[in-house]
Amino acid sequence: MGDVQKNLCQILLHQGVVSEPDLLDYYHECFERHKESAKRAKLRWHDDAKTPDAQQKNQHALGTLVDAINEQLKLLSLRIAKSKSKSSSGEVVTYYGVVNMNSEDAFAQVANSLSKVEQEFFHKLISAILESDEKELDVQAATNLRLELTSKLTPEASQVCLGRLVDGHWLATTDSDGYGLGVRTELQRRFTTDESPATQGEQRVED
Secondary structure (H helix, E strand, C coil): CCHHHHHHHHHHHHHCEEEHHHHHHHHHHHHHHCHHHHHHCCCCCCCCCCCCCHHHHHHHHHHHHHHHHHHHHHHHCEEEEEEEEECCCCCEEEEEEEEECCHHHCCHHHHCCCCHHHHHHHHHHHHHHHHCCCCCECHHHHHHHHHHCCCCCCHHHHHHHHHHHHHCCCEEECCCCCEEECHHHHHHHHCCCCCCHHHCCCCCCCC
């Protein structure tokens, strides 16, 4: 794996999910930083000022690069997938995210950042969202799920946990100021076939 691929892989593994515009910026930065390595790997960056369809060509180059990274990630049972989702501004954006192909440990990434009771809260949230007609929960309903946990979680702690899940793209805020599935959860569910609360429901292949 060349230096550009390594850098992009590290960024994705660290952040978990990155929007396509941001990932293209990272690709450009990595390309400029490692020009010799990029040349050996036959990578190119197309300048908007010189190439009329530069954006499309750079998107295609990024897709090819991600495919190459995925070949390396197979050994770790990981994959970079992509999906469209609303950004915080309400705009529909394509996101690239790392998913765990090991169904027995599908949500290890979120588990690593949460306590045991917070993990239970997360799975309760996902189950409740999936079971709701609108596929979302209002703030009160989401917070009240703490009352169903096997261990105590204060209202304040539940709000902090909800904020962290939104920041990590595991949950997303909705137009009605409630909570829905975040792009990382949506991506992970596509590639998981077990019956844990966070992964139940119809499974789809990547678009």
